[in-house]
Amino acid sequence: MDLISETEVGEQVYNSNAIENSTLTLGDTEKVLLQIDLDKYISERELFEAKNLARVVNYLNKKATQSELTLEVILLLHQMLLANINDSFAGKWRNKDEWVKVGNYIAIAPEQIIDKLHKVLTDYFATNNEHIIKRIALLHLQFEQIHPFVDGNGRIGRALNNYLLIRDGFVPINIKFIDRADYYTTFNEFNETGKTKIMESIIGKALTNSYHKRLTYLEGKEIVSLVDYGKISHSNLINKAKRQTTEAFSEKGK
Helix, strand or coil: CCEEEEHHHHHHHHHHHHHHHCCHHHHHHHHHHHHCCCCCCCCHHHHHHHHHHHHHHHHHHHHHCCCCCCCHHHHHHHHHHHCCCCCCCCEEEECCCCEEEEECCCCCCHHHHHHHHHHHHHHHCCCCCCCCCCCHHHHHHHHHHHHCCCHHHHHHHHHHHHHHHHHHHCCCCCCCCCHHHHHHHHHHHHHHCCCCCHHHHHHHHHHHHHCCCCCCHCCCCCCCCCCHHCCCCCHHHHHHHHHHCCCCCCCCCC
């Protein structure tokens, strides 16, 4: 299981950064993490975005089971994420002069951030009788609504999803760049109605995908691509794979 998580780091870094408009492809990202020279120019920022997020992912894969999620841990992850990118903001909440726009609204005042985050975490830990997907979806939407940092909120928020999943004995998930439109729709739904259904669906499918992948490898099953699986029509199979109603998983964009 640890080996599978290690091989997923490049994909997690690529997808999370791509959601935030990074121009690096999956191949570019893997080369950066392997310290292989690219045959094209990339900015210093994108270079550090890939390396730093990989450091965050590796850290939480190893440390999540050892420490409860706290505001101090969140700041540490943010410090890792923005090191050498925005050192003046790295590991720091927004201060009194730092306001940010989230979608079509202004995020809460900087002075309210710590109290709001304390409440979000307290509510999360107080509802451990509810389904993990519902709890993760709500916390993620609340965190992004608060937008506690000047930069890096989305990537840290998605990292926190996995910190909490791993901490509760589940496997990490990978929210894909190809699902970005649906992913952003969830924030509009939450801001307008307070509902979390779309985010629950995205996280639930991502979690099922992670388990299908791990069970396939651990049980030594034969792995075939969708185009080579001829028992039902290809379009029908693609729909089943997207809905995770069949034993399918995506790996490196396939």
